[in-house]
Amino acid sequence: MKVIYREIRYEEFPVLAEFLYHAVFVPPGTAPLPRDTVYKPEIHIYIDGFGQKEGDICAVAESAGQILGAAWTRIIPAFGHIDDRTPELAVSVLPDCRGRGIGGALLSRLFGLLKEKGYRQTSLSVQKENPAARLYVRAGYGVVRENAEDYIMLKRIG
Numbered sequence: 001m002k003v004i005y006r007e008i009r010y011e012e013f014p015v016l017a018e019f020l021y022h023a024v025f026v027p028p029g030t031a032p033l034p035r036d037t038v039y040k041p042e043i044h045i046y047i048d049g050f051g052q053k054e055g056d057i058c059a060v061a062e063s064a065g066q067i068l069g070a071a072w073t074r075i076i077p078a079f080g081h082i083d084d085r086t087p088e089l090a091v092s093v094l095p096d097c098r099g100r101g102i103g104g105a106l107l108s109r110l111f112g113l114l115k116e117k118g119y120r121q122t123s124l125s126v127q128k129e130n131p132a133a134r135l136y137v138r139a140g141y142g143v144v145r146e147n148a149e150d151y152i153m154l155k156r157i158g
Contacts, residue, residue, distance in 0.1 A: 001063050003102060005109040008058040012067065016047040016058070019070040023092035025130040045076050046090050055087030057117060059109040061102045069093035071106040073114065073122055080125035080152055082144070087114065089124040091132075103132070107139045115158045123154050 008016075020038045023046075038044060050056055050072070058072035073087030080088045089110075093102045114122060124141065126133045127150055141153035 003061050003063045003068065003105070005059060005061055005105055007113060008060045008070065008072070010051060012060065013047075013050050015060075015067050016050055016070060016072065019067075019092040020044075020047050020090065021092075022095065023090050025127050025132070027129060042078070045078050046072075046074065046088075050074070055119070057087065057110065057113050057119075059106050059113055061093070061097075061106050068097045069102045069106050071103075071110040073110065073119075078125070079150065080123045082121075082123040082152070082154060086121050086123050086154070087119055089122050103135050104139065107135075111139075111155075111157055119157060121154055121156045123152065125150050125152050 017038050020043065021035060024033060024037060024043065026033055038047070053074050053076070055073050055075035058070055060067045061069040069092060071089065071091040073089050075084060075087050078088055091103060091106060093106070124136060126136060133151060136153055139155065141155040143151045144154045145152040
């Protein structure tokens with residue numbers, strides 16, 4: 001399967017709701033979350049009005065005209081907030097497409113976009129039991145804070 005990594009187009013912004021849904025970690029053995037979870041204010045902040053805030057940058061993975069994954073940032077006071085100059089990361093790959101290196105390649109493309117736009121770092125929050133935490137470490141993120149359930153991580157760019 002040939003995958004293309006590129007910046008998202010304006011008309012594709014609505015797909016971020018689907019990827020946000022898949023980005024919310026559900027521990028194994030737990031029932032899937034209701035789809036309307038993405039409209040809770042503390043979750044919806046990651047996509048609400050995307051493209052209108054500073055730091056709204058998104059890379060997508062596409063194959064045969066279908067978007068398979070998205071990695072995006074925005075500067076918001078959310079779970080992984082560091083400061084008002086550091087965009088916070090969200091990333092998601094469709095469940096059937098995971099484990100193929102798409103997430104790592106998406107992050108690389110997004111880091112390139114961030115660097116082009118003058119950003120020097122990006123942050124995130126990840127639950128400690130989420131396997132994606134290993135992906136973030138491989139991508140260069142380090143823990144700057146933690147609480148009982150989550151790591152707050154930071155990656156310097158360039």
